[in-house]
Amino acid sequence: MRLAVVIGVCVLGVLAVLLVPDLSWLARWAVEQQRAFQNEMAGAVRALRTGSPGATAALLLAAGAYGFVHAVGPGHGKYLIGGVGVGSGVSMARLLGIAIVSSLAQAAWAILLVYGGFAVLEVSARSVTTLAEDYLAPASYLVIALIGVVLVWRGLRGFARQANAGHAHTTSDGGHDHHHHAEGEASCACCGHAHGPTPEEVAALGSMRDTLVLVGSIAVRPCTGAIFLLVIAWQMDIRAAGAAAVIVMGLGTATLTSLVAVSSIVARGLGHASVSRFGAASRIGPALQILAGGFVVWMSLVMLGYAVG
Template identity: 30%
Template sequence: MSVKFKAVYLPLLLLAVLLAILLSLYPHLLAKTVEWQREFNQLISTTLKQINQQPSEAGSWLVVISFAYGFLHAVGPGHGKFILSGYLATHPIRLKTSIRLTLLASLLQGVVAVAVISLIVVVLTLSAGYFRLTQLWLERISFMLIIALGGYWLIKNSRQIYRTLRQTKPQTAIGNITQIRQLDAELQIKPCLISPLTALSVTNKSAINQCGCGHQHLADPAQINHLHDWKPQLMVVLSIGIRPCSGAIFVLFLAYMLDLYLWGVVATMAMALGTGSALTLFGLLVLYTRDRMLKFGKGYFSAHVSAYFPLLVKMLFGLILITLGSALLHGTTLPISGGAALFSR
């Protein structure tokens, strides 16, 4: 067995078999997940009612059950996993960033649920109709953010392709020297006190950055891209987390009616952590698959294809996000869609 087969083809083969098994078992797993969530709702309701008699034991079980509910809830289908997998698969981010995105999005769901219920129901004591209207608009904002994220990827990558096509003359590594002047002795001793442009007038910025003084005068492309990564990452987190979880809403309302609202808040955040844990594992799977596919295609694509293919994939995914967000947004305008299912007729 060759080294290349062990390093590239064997992991891909194992991954393909694992995905085939998961796809074949997913319908059954999804049906069981719905059944388990229903049972967990009953367990949460029973545990909440027991807190007054057994605060420590019942409260601990409430946290454990809520965490498990959030984990199982993340296994089911949802636009959040689609957005997250698309972003992780098309952007070269690190594992630490992936974990941060999944946890922030999940925790934001819990925070939004607590904030909305606390403001509308607990503080303002408004009717269920106001809460249903609030959640409807939170859903619409989430779907509009999905459309905005898709448009952002589409415009950004199309501009990058356009700029690449316009560059007909490749730049040399040393740049175009137009003027050379001799430096003073004092300036030669302390070269990094002056700008490199006082010695060389060049058109290649990489040559300026390598003046030999040990200091970085200009940011490299990786640092510049890192500065702009927060925009799509923020939209990913908001588009997933701004829509509260239905299980969290159920727990908060039940805890409010039982006069145990603080325990409902604790259970909601435990659900958010459970969801974040499941999404983190999902993100690890996406990152592993992406790395293996990059290694697989490294020696099979030309330099021209390798330069444009990732940009085209991002543009395609941007179009898919725009379509998905538009369809979900249109669904909220239908009489039977939008708002909390807890208050549907």
């Protein structure tokens, strides 16, 4: 019965992804808004170059708005942040931190790539864009896909551990050798086997090592809008203003990814609360990991197809 409930939750999750309503209108809206804010940034840069009052504020506002609407479109690790929130035991505070730090790291990497490339390597703007779109973007999607595979593997391992624990409590004649222990204990001295994933194992994606991998996988691909702005700022010799605007752009992106982080944590809590009524609370964690990991892998491969197509 418990396994049937878990399987049902997974099936419903897959159907929810496959039957999601057409959101192409949202993508079109985001593209239109990106163009509008991109034009505003270009105008603000020209005004800043001529010393017009209020140009800096206009540039920062346009950059922040661009970062938010650009994050609505593909990329920026939204599906990774959401998948990790649903499929792991990471806390809301840590996931929000990952969302913010990854967006700021992405902005910093864009600054280093463009300004460093121009100053040290003397590369062209086309070379920087080609590097970002043709090499760094596919690399980012591949790393994110591998993180999805890790989520699936940890979910399968969680199910296997629970199955082994259940087998260890069954005697050879079909009877049960029960020794009661405190609720929430991962193991007991009577058998030496784990009774399910420990809290540390469930929250493994919240470790510092995994946090760095998550941040790096998102940040490795710089935002195209940031590259566009930095190239103009370099050419017009307003480099400090351009860098500041890209940081604000990263904060705009972080606003959207933070909303995704909060939503994923809420969804995970609702899933645990719903399944706990059927006595399958210990199984929902691995199930959500498998479901979330599969979604992350699928989305990454879709994005990779667009990047190399």
